[in-house]
Amino acid sequence: MPKRALLPSGDNEAMTPGPSSDSIDKLSDSTDFLPKVPLLAIDRQNGPLREQFRQVMDDVCDSGRFVLGPDVTALENELSTILNVPHVIGCASGSDSLLLALMALHIEPGDEVILPSYTFFATASAVTRLGGTPIFADIDPSTFLIDSDDVARRITSRTRAIIPVHLFGQTVDMDALLPIANGAGIPIIEDAAQSILSTWHGRCSGGLGDMGCFSFYPTKNLGGFGDGGFLTTTRDDLADALRKLRVHGMEPRYYHDVVGINSRLDSLQAAVLRIKLPHLDQWTTKRAHNAIRYTEMVNHCELEDVITTPRIDTRGRHVWNQYVIRVADGKRDALREHLMATGVGTEIYYPVPLHLQKCFANFGWKLNDLPVTEQAAKETLALPIFAELEPAEQATVVGRIAEFFGRPPVPKQIAGMEKGSDAVSQPRQVRRTGLIGRADDVRC
Numbered sequence: 001m002p003k004r005a006l007l008p009s010g011d012n013e014a015m016t017p018g019p020s021s022d023s024i025d026k027l028s029d030s031t032d033f034l035p036k037v038p039l040l041a042i043d044r045q046n047g048p049l050r051e052q053f054r055q056v057m058d059d060v061c062d063s064g065r066f067v068l069g070p071d072v073t074a075l076e077n078e079l080s081t082i083l084n085v086p087h088v089i090g091c092a093s094g095s096d097s098l099l100l101a102l103m104a105l106h107i108e109p110g111d112e113v114i115l116p117s118y119t120f121f122a123t124a125s126a127v128t129r130l131g132g133t134p135i136f137a138d139i140d141p142s143t144f145l146i147d148s149d150d151v152a153r154r155i156t157s158r159t160r161a162i163i164p165v166h167l168f169g170q171t172v173d174m175d176a177l178l179p180i181a182n183g184a185g186i187p188i189i190e191d192a193a194q195s196i197l198s199t200w201h202g203r204c205s206g207g208l209g210d211m212g213c214f215s216f217y218p219t220k221n222l223g224g225f226g227d228g229g230f231l232t233t234t235r236d237d238l239a240d241a242l243r244k245l246r247v248h249g250m251e252p253r254y255y256h257d258v259v260g261i262n263s264r265l266d267s268l269q270a271a272v273l274r275i276k277l278p279h280l281d282q283w284t285t286k287r288a289h290n291a292i293r294y295t296e297m298v299n300h301c302e303l304e305d306v307i308t309t310p311r312i313d314t315r316g317r318h319v320w321n322q323y324v325i326r327v328a329d330g331k332r333d334a335l336r337e338h339l340m341a342t343g344v345g346t347e348i349y350y351p352v353p354l355h356l357q358k359c360f361a362n363f364g365w366k367l368n369d370l371p372v373t374e375q376a377a378k379e380t381l382a383l384p385i386f387a388e389l390e391p392a393e394q395a396t397v398v399g400r401i402a403e404f405f406g407r408p409p410v411p412k413q414i415a416g417m418e419k420g421s422d423a424v425s426q427p428r429q430v431r432r433t434g435l436i437g438r439a440d441d442v443r444c
């Protein structure tokens with residue numbers, strides 16, 4: 001294994017403040033680098049469950065039921081219990097779940113829907129596919145989540161829905177948003193594609209607004225073997241509409257009084273997801289431990305002035321679909337290149353905000369319209385955070401970042417690489433730091 005390249009001494013001397021005597025002691029015991037750290041290694045999660053997957057796939061094959069069917073119904077019921085929401089409706093993707101939610105609200109040309117620009121494309125394209133107008137709101141610079149004050153400013157007589165996105169796995173500040181939406185009588189569609197099991201005051205995302213939209217895309221915390229998604233709602237009327245809309249608006253068979261779409265969840269996906277679901281809470285907790293470990297490592301490497309670690313709102317449980325840092329001074333892309341060159345996988349979510357995408361040019365947005373969003377698009381970088389990530393891999397990620405900035409490496413004690421070290425894996429420590437949020441509140 002290659003030894004860490006030592007930095008020119010001049011670079012180290014230039015650091016302010018200099019390393020404490022304690023960290024100098026630890027430098028002598030620093031970690032080696034691993035040759036490669038992937039952004040995501042799904043095989044590590046799927047490998048141990050492979051036999052169970054094979055069994056349920058055989059069962060589906062034998063049953064001859066491939067679309068919706070008993071596995072989908074069972075998965076919907078299990079999710080309903082876990083998320084504590086009365087209605088769960090499976091569909092073909094997270095993107096379709098957003099489209100179906102807007103269809104259930106009868107969004108049509110001329111209607112406005114407020115949403116963040118700093119999100120995945122599907123949040124906005126669902127609106128435009130129905131002829132609606134996306135009204136982009138700016139975000140909070142510390143959480144990257146929609147800024148409720150900006151939402152309030154953008155409400156007009158044409159506003160028909162608000163879509164907060166629980167981005168990267170963190171729940172939007174619903175204490176701020178709900179009174180604004182309720183006061184104006186505007187329904188909330190939560191885009192919870194990245195936030196399954198996230199909570200707000202102990203209640204799961206998806207049950208906080210009128211409808212919740214989720215994705216089973218393989219990179220999500222609960223990912224299937226392809227596309228899939230589901231909707232949640234507390235409202236009986238919307239649940240009935242959504243069940244109909246996902247099957248061409250058909251009820252009973254071959255009778256249509258509304259035009260829906262074909263968006264059904266496959267039995268094979270549901271069967272696979274039912275194997276994974278019982279592990280989800282534990283996987284989520286591991287992600288949270290990884291997040292804490294990163295923050296500790298960043299602090300030990302004295303990187304706080306050059307990168308900003310995620311800010312966590314302790315009123316909710318963050319489920320860490322992504323661990324996204326902010327890199328100051330225009331160095332994000334160079335850092336990413338350094339990490340790529342040294343075998344560390346990263347991603348930029350998202351390099352072009354939606355209000356500046358070519359396909360939305362007709363809506364007339366321009367540069368500087370959403371300054372906080374535009375700054376985030378230039379500065380953010382997602383690091384590997386998946387549940388099976390090893391402490392030694394995290395030490396390599398942070399060590400490579402430290403190397404780039406000429407900062408001290410990660411001490412072995414912090415990397416948890418020493419024999420018998422459990423420095424960062426104890427739940428006790430998690431609670432003390434408060435970083436995990438209110439994980440204990442939640443039944444899921």
Ligand SMILES: Cc1ncc(COP(=O)(O)O)c(C=O)c1O
Pocket residue numbers: 093094095096119120122123165191193194214215216217227228229
């Ligand atoms: C915030 C957000 N919304 C919607 C989606 C769409 O989900 P899907 O890929 O399942 O269509 C995603 C998935 O990437 C997402 O991250």
